Amino acid sequence: MCKSHFSKVTSLIFILAMMIFVSCKWKHHQEIDSIEIADDYIDALNASDYDKLVGLFVDSIRFNEMDYIRTFSREEYRSLFQWDSVFAPTYRILNVKKAGGELHLKVSKECERINFLHEKPFVTNEIMQIKDGGIYQIDVIEYVDFNDSLWVDKREKLVSWIEKNHPGLNGFIYDQTKEGAVKFRKAIAFYKNSRDFNNQQENN
Structure with missing residues (x-):
C-alpha cells in the first residue's frame, strides 16, 4: 500500500470516528435537554411561574387527562394555571x-x-412529548395512587355543608378561576372549623 493511499484511509477512519463521536455526544445532549425540560416544567409549577411554564411549550398548551382532551392558547391557560396556583x-x-x-x-x-x-398526595403516570426543543403535549395516562371513593365522599360532604351553611360560596367546586379557587379554600376552612367536621374526625 502506498503512503498516500494509507494517509487517505487513515483520514477517512478519523473522520468516521469523529462523526460517530459527535453523533453520540449530540444524542446524549438531547436526552439531557429533554429531562431538563421536564425538570423546568415541574419547577415552574411549584413556583407558580406562568411565563416560564408556557415558554416551555412549542405552541398551544396541550394537556390531556385520560379521555379528557384539552388544548389551550397561552392566554386561555392562564386562568386554569392561576386556579391551581391558589392551592399552593x-x-x-x-x-x-x-x-x-x-x-x-x-x-x-x-x-x-x-x-x-x-x-395524601396522588400519583399519576404521564407522557410528555418533546418536539423542537419544547413540550408539545402532556398526557395523564393513569392514576397510580388515587382513592376515588374517598375523594367523592369528602367532596359531596363539603358541597352539601356549604349549600346549607354558606350558600354565598355555592358553585365553587366548578369555578376553575382564581376567584373560584379562593372560594374553594374558604369553603374548606369554614368546613374544617365546623362542629360537623370535628364530629366526623372523632368518629373515624
Missing part, C-alpha cells in the same frame, strides 16, 4: 424514562385541596 401545589417527579421523543413520568402532586379531599 407541590409537584415531584418520582421516576422518568426516555422513549424516543417522549418522556414517561411518574408524578406526585399535593396541595391544600388534594390534602383535604384525598388526605
Whole structure:
C-alpha cells in the first residue's frame, strides 16, 4: 500500500470516528435537554411561574387527562394555571424514562385541596412529548395512587355543608378561576372549623 493511499484511509477512519463521536455526544445532549425540560416544567409549577411554564411549550398548551382532551392558547391557560396556583401545589417527579421523543413520568402532586379531599398526595403516570426543543403535549395516562371513593365522599360532604351553611360560596367546586379557587379554600376552612367536621374526625 502506498503512503498516500494509507494517509487517505487513515483520514477517512478519523473522520468516521469523529462523526460517530459527535453523533453520540449530540444524542446524549438531547436526552439531557429533554429531562431538563421536564425538570423546568415541574419547577415552574411549584413556583407558580406562568411565563416560564408556557415558554416551555412549542405552541398551544396541550394537556390531556385520560379521555379528557384539552388544548389551550397561552392566554386561555392562564386562568386554569392561576386556579391551581391558589392551592399552593407541590409537584415531584418520582421516576422518568426516555422513549424516543417522549418522556414517561411518574408524578406526585399535593396541595391544600388534594390534602383535604384525598388526605395524601396522588400519583399519576404521564407522557410528555418533546418536539423542537419544547413540550408539545402532556398526557395523564393513569392514576397510580388515587382513592376515588374517598375523594367523592369528602367532596359531596363539603358541597352539601356549604349549600346549607354558606350558600354565598355555592358553585365553587366548578369555578376553575382564581376567584373560584379562593372560594374553594374558604369553603374548606369554614368546613374544617365546623362542629360537623370535628364530629366526623372523632368518629373515624
